[in-house]
Amino acid sequence: xxxxxxxxxxxxxxxxxxxxxxxxMEVELVEERYWEKSPEFMRRNPAGKVPIxxxxxxxxxxxxxxxxxxxxxxxxPRLLPQDPMGRYEVRRLCSWFDDKFNEEVSGPIMNERVxxxxxxxxxxxSRTVKGGLAAIKYHIDYMDWLLNxxxxxAGDMMSLADFTAAAHLSCLDYIxxxxxxxxxxxxxxxxxxxSRPAFRSxxxxxxxxxxxxxxxxxxxx
Amino acid sequence: xxxxxxxxxxxxxxxxxxxxxxxxMEVELVEERYWEKSPEFMRRNPAGKVPIxxxxxxxxxxxxxxxxxxxxxxxxPRLLPQDPMGRYEVRRLCSWFDDKFNEEVSGPIMNERVxxxxxxxxxxxSRTVKGGLAAIKYHIDYMDWLLNxxxxxAGDMMSLADFTAAAHLSCLDYIxxxxxxxxxxxxxxxxxxxSRPAFRSxxxxxxxxxxxxxxxxxxxx
Numbered sequence: 001x002x003x004x005x006x007x008x009x010x011x012x013x014x015x016x017x018x019x020x021x022x023x024x025m026e027v028e029l030v031e032e033r034y035w036e037k038s039p040e041f042m043r044r045n046p047a048g049k050v051p052i053x054x055x056x057x058x059x060x061x062x063x064x065x066x067x068x069x070x071x072x073x074x075x076x077p078r079l080l081p082q083d084p085m086g087r088y089e090v091r092r093l094c095s096w097f098d099d100k101f102n103e104e105v106s107g108p109i110m111n112e113r114v115x116x117x118x119x120x121x122x123x124x125x126s127r128t129v130k131g132g133l134a135a136i137k138y139h140i141d142y143m144d145w146l147l148n149x150x151x152x153x154a155g156d157m158m159s160l161a162d163f164t165a166a167a168h169l170s171c172l173d174y175i176x177x178x179x180x181x182x183x184x185x186x187x188x189x190x191x192x193x194x195s196r197p198a199f200r201s202x203x204x205x206x207x208x209x210x211x212x213x214x215x216x217x218x219x220x221x
Numbered sequence: 222x223x224x225x226x227x228x229x230x231x232x233x234x235x236x237x238x239x240x241x242x243x244x245x246m247e248v249e250l251v252e253e254r255y256w257e258k259s260p261e262f263m264r265r266n267p268a269g270k271v272p273i274x275x276x277x278x279x280x281x282x283x284x285x286x287x288x289x290x291x292x293x294x295x296x297x298p299r300l301l302p303q304d305p306m307g308r309y310e311v312r313r314l315c316s317w318f319d320d321k322f323n324e325e326v327s328g329p330i331m332n333e334r335v336x337x338x339x340x341x342x343x344x345x346x347s348r349t350v351k352g353g354l355a356a357i358k359y360h361i362d363y364m365d366w367l368l369n370x371x372x373x374x375a376g377d378m379m380s381l382a383d384f385t386a387a388a389h390l391s392c393l394d395y396i397x398x399x400x401x402x403x404x405x406x407x408x409x410x411x412x413x414x415x416s417r418p419a420f421r422s423x424x425x426x427x428x429x430x431x432x433x434x435x436x437x438x439x440x441x442x
Binding site (some may be wrong): 065 | 290
């Protein structure tokens with residue numbers, strides 16, 4: 001059986017999990033505390049990162065490359081449109097969230113509020129957290145602006161861009177750091193994506209010693 | 222005419238320039254000192270980054286998304302193979318260089334040795350430079366290992382993975398920070414890619430106040 005080495009609240013792992021689930025590809029989930037760099041894990045992946053997908057005996061890394069591969073070998077339902085400009089827009093937004101949003105928002109907030117605790121690395125730095133919480137407003141406003149014109153983030157079809165954004169936002173929602181009242185558009189979009197069967201496994205996630213926020217698993221939030 | 226807003230020694234801009242040139246798509250190059258955040262520039266791209274490609278009136282950002290778009294609309298010569306596993310390998314290596322190599326090597330070294338000087342932000346931090354120069358060895362060894370089995374980085378055809386790697390290495394070569402004697406395979410690979418007509422415009426680059434290293438533009442180095 002195919003296997004995904006992952007970590008519970010990693011947006012990059014969640015993006016792959018959503019893609020696999022949406023395409024009904026079964027996979028065994030194996031949690032990997034990658035920062036402990038166990039010799040066996042480092043042999044699998046010298047880059048020392050998750051996700052790693054073991055697919056037909058091959059070890060695959062890099063979430064965007066994995067998701068595009070999955071979309072090519074299992075095209076139903078399609079997560080990238082077929083016209084080049086539509087595909088460009090999906091990829092642009094994937095980079096937006098995986099690079100820019102991660103750097104400004106999800107990376108610093110999750111690091112301070114979750115990973116430092118899990119790895120016993122001390123207390124969160126409140127200035128860093130505040131910076132992330134200030135930056136998320138601008139990103140939600142940008143999503144709001146996109147969703148004024150579009151049904152989904154990259155256009156009229158649900159795409160990998162939506163999964164990428166939802167992967168990051170769902171991690172922040174676990175620790176209650178998303179102000180869903182800031183934009184009706186964004187809240188409606190998240191409600192739509194959260195109620196998909198592919199999302200269920202994410203909503204069942206539990207990080208030991210850290211309960212999810214009350215609205216985390218609620219479809220009506 | 223299409224236009225590329227770029228900065229001389231940016232690997233991400235170089236990757237797009239190589240792709241455009243390889244496909245013989247003419248483009249007007251406009252240098253943009255993006256860190257000065259001129260109001261006109263910020264209107265074009267609220268993310269405040271280069272490259273930006275103005276293509277048929279549209280403004281496009283994110284180098285990987287742009288290059289894949291160009292490969293789809295102008296398929297000759299093809300920069301991604303047609304089989305899903307081959308495409309995965311190209312994309313995996315693009316992420317390897319654009320994320321990991323940039324974070325460990327080209328980002329810190331270029332920032333300390335070039336951008337601080339250009340932006341008048343003080344002197345290079347020698348510990349950061351040393352860290353980058355230590356990390357590059359491991360990356361060259363990894364490339365050496367790949368090139369033992371393959372003609373090009375991702376397989377038997379030249380691909381976007383080669384352009385991505387060459388874009389980063391060529392910036393470091395401008396300031397003489399690549400030890401080409403570490404690997405015969407890597408040196409031969411770089412000589413092959415450097416001698417392509419698409420590379421010429423990069424080899425003519427000059428950053429004001431900072432001369433390129435003597436071997437930078439030499440095809441026989």
